[in-house]
């Protein structure tokens with residue numbers, strides 16, 4: 001254990017493996033729990049763990065996401081394609097009086113704060129620490145009611161704590177995150193959605209419709225996800241926009 005009570009993984013020579021992975025700057029901002037999971041999967045092979053992390057987080061590990069204007073949003077195909085004014089306009093056309101937004105796996109969405117409903121309090125949770133730091137500078141510079149937290153969505157206690165502290169009515173965003181979570185652990189996204197729904201008024205979830213390669217549409221039905229949502233919750237809206245399928249979900 002380290003002084004914060006976290007588990008330290010060492011090899012047979014006592015080498016701190018998490019620290020070894022973090023020696024490469026691109027991984028230095030990731031939560032330890034994310035690195036430990038990759039080490040677990042790679043059977044403590046540091047190089048292999050780094051390769052897995054690159055596969056899972058890819059472009060989000062870079063800290064070159066900002067224009068000099070401080071507003072570059074096109075770090076990923078999802079944020080590149082969105083006109084945020086229209087995107088949030090459509091989503092919030094059916095949601096009244098949101099007091100807070102908790103954006104899980106937010107990527108660079110915090111930079112779109114000005115297009116959110118006026119006065120709303122925004123918390124983004126993201127594993128890529130470099131993005132978190134840049135968004136926090138952006139919120140401070142612009143005096144926005146926003147905050148980004150570097151955290152791991154697999155830490156359900158952390159997610160619960162953030163949701164419990166958020167002002168009601170709470171809207172949770174889970175945009176284009178389900179695939180990333182499912183790559184790491186099958187069916188984990190259902191566990192996370194179950195946890196979110198205990199502590200939020202509205203969940204807005206999106207999944208991509210467009211292949212990353214050519215932008216050609218393919219039929220991604222995700223029946224398992226739809227079945228789970230329909231069985232357990234009220235799916236208030238189900239629509240497509242900017243190459244995403246967007247679902248608005250509430251408790252039954």
Ligand SMILES: C[S@@+](CC[C@H](N)C(=O)[O-])C[C@H]1O[C@@H](n2cnc3c(N)ncnc32)[C@H](O)[C@@H]1O
Nearest residue numbers: 060078079105106107126127152153175176180
């Ligand atoms: C495809 S991107 C979507 C980003 C943003 N939600 C959007 O729609 O533009 C997936 C995001 O989830 C983050 N992510 C993946 N696994 C995570 C985890 N276990 N904890 C926190 N964030 C995670 C990635 O770093 C990345 O920013």
